[in-house]
Every structure is written in structure tokens, then in C-alpha cells.
Amino acid sequence: AAPTTECYETATFNNDTCIWDVTGTQAAAPATECWETATFNTESCTWDVTGDQATEPTTECYETATFNNDTCIWDVTGEQSAAPTTECYETATFNNDTCSWDVTGDQSAAPTTECYETATFNNDTCSWDVTGEQSAAPATECYETATFNDDTCIWEVTGTQEAAPTTECYETATFNNDTCEWEVTGTQQSEP
Incomplete structure (x- = not known):
């Protein structure tokens, strides 16, 4: 057979x-x-x-999947870029559509300051520090007024002492700073 x-x-x-x-x-x-x-x-x-090749893995926008014939698996390579350095008032968010970092946030506006003040942004506290003091009002006489001028940033003193009154030969006029008036003293001798 x-x-x-x-x-x-x-x-x-x-x-x-x-x-x-x-x-x-x-x-x-x-x-x-x-x-x-x-x-x-x-x-x-x-x-x-x-047999079927394993499905390519889902990757992030910054990654690349390459099939490795030696290990018979998908190798995923690529790293997300480091978040950028931001100011204290900014936020960095990774955008998967553009594959880049979006930085958002605005520094608050500097506060309104007086002419003798300075506003400086403090990165530690993330706020504006206002420094400076108005100079003390000057010493004035009773008839004077001190007014602070925001344009020139100085004190302006106005007011004039009134003129001494006319006195007789036997009188003396003395200005009294407490009452802010002239005081006239002296008496005419008795007629002889």
C-alpha cells in the first residue's frame, strides 16, 4: 500500500x-x-x-509611541516641558490642544499714592507696599495757617500778623500769642 x-x-x-x-x-x-x-x-x-499587534497606547501631545520589534511592545517617549517660571500673581496651565503652557494672571494695579508715598510691588507677599510719610506740619504763629500742597508736596504757611496799633507816647503795644491780639499797656500821667 x-x-x-x-x-x-x-x-x-x-x-x-x-x-x-x-x-x-x-x-x-x-x-x-x-x-x-x-x-x-x-x-x-x-x-x-x-496574532494582532497590540493597540498603540494613548499618548499625550508631547509623547511619541514607537513599536519595538525586539521587546514586542510600544515604547512611549517624550516629556512634558517644565512649567515656566511665573510671577506670584500668575498661574501656568498646560494646554493639551497647543501642547504648551498658558500663563494667565495680571499684576494688580499700583495703588494711588500721595506725593510723599512710594508704591513698591512685593513678590513675597504678592501685594503693593506703600512707604513714605507726610512731613510734619511746621510750627505756626497763632495768626498763620499751614496747608499741605499735593502739587508741590510741601506745607504752605499763610497768614500775616496784623499791624501793631497806633499808641500814645506813654503806651506800649505787645503782641499776645495766647490771645493772638495786640495788648496796649501804659497810662498817661496825671496832669500836673
Whole structure:
């Protein structure tokens, strides 16, 4: 009887040797990717290749996924850029659409200051520090008034002492700073 043969073999009876000659070679297994398996199908007499490459992973905008045929896995490379240096009143938020950092926030406006004050922004407290003091009002006489001038940033003293009154030869006029008036003293001698 003819010998049992594989699907790719043929048995031919050799009348010279009086035996069955079996010829035919199985096709070489096909080249496969690392995730594939080749199995010989004796019914179809072909190699069946099965297996699917793993789905590419979801990546961030700054990452790249590359399939590694040696390890048979996806290698994800790339790093998010460092957040930028911000001022105390700013916030840095990573924008996945533009793949960059968005910096938002505005420094508060400098406060209104008097002419003798200076406003300096303090990065530690994130607020404006106002320094400076108005100079003390000058000492004035009772008839004077001191008014601070915001344009010149100095005190202006106004007021004039009233003129001494006319006195008789025997009288003396003295200005009284408590009452802010001239006091006239002296009496005419009795007529001799």
C-alpha cells in the first residue's frame, strides 16, 4: 500500500527499487512579526498566521509611541516641558490642544499714592507696599495757617500778623500769642 503522506508530499512507486518514493517539501514558515504565530494547516496545506499587534497606547501631545520589534511592545517617549517660571500673581496651565503652557494672571494695579508715598510691588507677599510719610506740619504763629500742597508736596504757611496799633507816647503795644491780639499797656500821667 502507498505510504501515508503529508499534504505536500507525493508517493510514487519505483519499479526499479520496488519501493514507494515519497517526494515533496513543506513550504518554509513565513516570516512573522513578533506578535504573530505561524501554524501549518494540514487541511489547506498552507501556513496560517495568527496574532494582532497590540493597540498603540494613548499618548499625550508631547509623547511619541514607537513599536519595538525586539521587546514586542510600544515604547512611549517624550516629556512634558517644565512649567515656566511665573510671577506670584500668575498661574501656568498646560494646554493639551497647543501642547504648551498658558500663563494667565495680571499684576494688580499700583495703588494711588500721595506725593510723599512710594508704591513698591512685593513678590513675597504678592501685594503693593506703600512707604513714605507726610512731613510734619511746621510750627505756626497763632495768626498763620499751614496747608499741605499735593502739587508741590510741601506745607504752605499763610497768614500775616496784623499791624501793631497806633499808641500814645506813654503806651506800649505787645503782641499776645495766647490771645493772638495786640495788648496796649501804659497810662498817661496825671496832669500836673
